Amino acid sequence: xxxxxxxxxxxxxxxHLRDGFRAGRWNGKLPGVGRLADDLAISKETVRAALHLxxxxxxxxxxxxxxxxxxxxxxxxxxxxxxxxxxxxLLPKILEEDNSHxxxxxLRLVRAIxxxxxxxxxxxxxxxxxxxxxxxLARLVQATAADAWIIYDASHAVLEWFHRKQIPAMxxxxxxxxxxxxxxxxxxxxxxxxxVDTLVAHGHxxxxxxxxxxxxxxxxxxxxxAFSRRxxxxxxxxxxxxxxxxxxxxxxxxxxxxxxxxxxxxxxxLLLEPAWTVGAFVFxxxxxxxxxEDVSIxxxxxxxxxALWEPPLAHFDWxxxxxxxxxxxxxxxxAKGSATGEIKSVLCTFETGGTIGPxxxxxxxxxx
Numbered sequence: 001x002x003x004x005x006x007x008x009x010x011x012x013x014x015x016h017l018r019d020g021f022r023a024g025r026w027n028g029k030l031p032g033v034g035r036l037a038d039d040l041a042i043s044k045e046t047v048r049a050a051l052h053l054x055x056x057x058x059x060x061x062x063x064x065x066x067x068x069x070x071x072x073x074x075x076x077x078x079x080x081x082x083x084x085x086x087x088x089x090l091l092p093k094i095l096e097e098d099n100s101h102x103x104x105x106x107l108r109l110v111r112a113i114x115x116x117x118x119x120x121x122x123x124x125x126x127x128x129x130x131x132x133x134x135x136x137l138a139r140l141v142q143a144t145a146a147d148a149w150i151i152y153d154a155s156h157a158v159l160e161w162f163h164r165k166q167i168p169a170m171x172x173x174x175x176x177x178x179x180x181x182x183x184x185x186x187x188x189x190x191x192x193x194x195x196v197d198t199l200v201a202h203g204h205x206x207x208x209x210x211x212x213x214x215x216x217x218x219x220x221x222x223x224x225x226a227f228s229r230r231x232x233x234x235x236x237x238x239x240x241x242x243x244x245x246x247x248x249x250x251x252x253x254x255x256x257x258x259x260x261x262x263x264x265x266x267x268x269x270l271l272l273e274p275a276w277t278v279g280a281f282v283f284x285x286x287x288x289x290x291x292x293e294d295v296s297i298x299x300x301x302x303x304x305x306x307a308l309w310e311p312p313l314a315h316f317d318w319x320x321x322x323x324x325x326x327x328x329x330x331x332x333x334x335a336k337g338s339a340t341g342e343i344k345s346v347l348c349t350f351e352t353g354g355t356i357g358p359x360x361x362x363x364x365x366x367x368x
Contacts, residue, residue, distance in 0.1 A: 008180075010166045013042060013050035014337055021059055021071050029068040030060065049166045056147055057083055057337055085118040085335050088146035092153045093128040099274050101301050105320050106152065109172075112324045113331055127154060134161050141167065148334045150327060155214060168334050170327055175214065175221060180341045184326040187345040188300070189226040191316045194350040195298050196230040198314075199268045203359035204296065207231065208242055208266040210256070210276055216245060227270075250279065257283045267359040268296040274303035277313070292357030298350075311354025322346040 017036075020026060030036070033051070037044045051069065054060045061070045089110065095103055106122075113120040123144060130136035132155060141149070148168040151159060156175035163169070163181045171183040199207055215224040220243075228238040236242075241264070246256040253276060260266055271277045277299045284295055291297050292311075299306055299315040306313050326344045333339040 008166055008341065009042065009046050010049040010053065011337070011339065013040065013046055014053045016040070017050060017054060018059065018337070026071060030071055032068065046166060053168075053337055083147075083335050085147045085331055086145055087113055087118055087120045087148050087150060087331060088123045088144050089120065089150045089152065090123045090154065090158075091126045093126050095122065099301065100303050100305075101274070101318065102152070105172075105323070108320055109150070109324050109327060112328050116328050116332060118331055118335070127158065132158065134158070137161060141165075148331065148339075153214075156218070168339060170330050172323065172327065176343065177219075177221075182330055182339065182341050182343070184323045184344040184346065186318055186323075186348050188223040188316060188348045191348045191350040192223055192226040193230050195270065195314075195316075196227065196234070198350070198352060198356060199296060199298075199359075200234045200236070202296070202356060204268045205236060205359065206241075206264060206266045207236070207268045207270070208244065208260060209270040210246070210253075210280075211243065211272050212248060213245055215272075216243060253279045254283065261287065266295070267361075268298070268356075270298045270300060272300045274299065274301055274306055277303075277306060292355045294360055296357055296359075297355040298353075309355075314353035314355045315351050317349045317351050319346055319348070 017030075030051075031039070033044050033047050036047045040047070051060060055062065055069075059072060061072050063070055089106060091098070091106070095106060110120045110122075123140060123146075125136075125140055127137075130140065134157065137158065138161075148170070149162065150170050150172055151162060151174060152172045154171065154174040156177060156179070159169075159171050159174055159176055159179055159181055163179050169181060171179075171181050171185070173185050174183075176183045176185065196207065209224070209227050211224055215221045220228060224243055228243065231238040231242060241260075244256060244260070246252050257280065269280055271280055277297065280297065281291065284291060289295055297313065299313045302315055302318060306315070322344070323346055326342075330339055330342075
């Protein structure tokens with residue numbers, strides 16, 4: 001049995017009005033927003049959003065300020081056809097400054113949406129450029145000629161804003177916790193469990209995962225939570241030592257690694273960003289520490305530069321295709337006025353590689 005599809009109030013309202021058009025209700029002229037809001041017992045904002053969808057489908061035509069919209073609906077038995085969407089992609093940072101994994105994913109996604117017959121483009125500003133401010137986001141969305149949005153790796157506050165505004169949006173990763181928003185995300189839980197199990201089996205106890213602050217605040221995200229729970233499963237309760245907060249910069253990484261290896265050196269590091277992995281290797285090399293003889297390394301995100309490493313890096317294997325297929329299907333549904341809030345999870349796997357070895361006690365070097 002197929003699960004029930006959840007529709008937003010805007011989509012339900014648009015469907016109700018669409019049925020009324022086909023049934024010949026309103027005789028060619030639609031009542032005003034206030035009258036419809038009262039009749040349907042919903043907010044004017046919801047009515048306006050539903051009317052916008054119907055205008056994009058070509059079922060309504062504006063007649064100017066103060067005049068009723070004209071109904072240009074198809075005859076009763078004529079199905080509503082899909083329209084060409086203008087899809088904007090909202091990025092967490094400028095694409096050129098992101099890792100190659102994200103660059104490849106976004107560029108493939110844009111091509112796939114365009115191949116499906118829609119227009120797809122990057123928003124003029126990234127979330128980082130706007131300082132993740134919701135007022136700046138509101139101005140950007142208002143100034144962008146888009147029918148739908150793809151929001152990549154955004155905070156809960158940003159995703160909640162799109163949901164509250166009832167704007168057709170798909171979250172690609174990010175903090176979608178407790179939000180009925182369409183989403184596709186990588187599920188790293190199983191891979192993280194396997195990685196921790198492998199390290200513990202090699203005798204590791206001082207295991208540190210370097211993650212972005214968004215994984216830790218306001219609460220642990222699913223991947224950080226999986227790491228914490230698996231450590232506890234092995235009798236190793238995770239603390240701020242195992243999941244440290246730090247400044248995501250070259251200086252911040254070096255300061256963090258110096259702090260970690262100054263007092264209680266970790267024997268294993270799990271690092272999300274490829275640049276962090278390279279930075280960790282440089283740091284260890286300068287201290288005369290070898291991988292995996294002294295420190296085991298696991299890269300959580302693939303990158304072409306890491307593929308050249310010898311021995312091959314232990315890493316998490318991600319998939320692009322399922323995310324892209326899900327988003328294209330969602331865009332096609334939005335174009336037909338039938339998008340849902342389905343959440344899709346794509347499993348990642350753990351590949352052991354050659355950078356995991358038995359745990360070895362490393363002597364701290366204060367002041368180095």
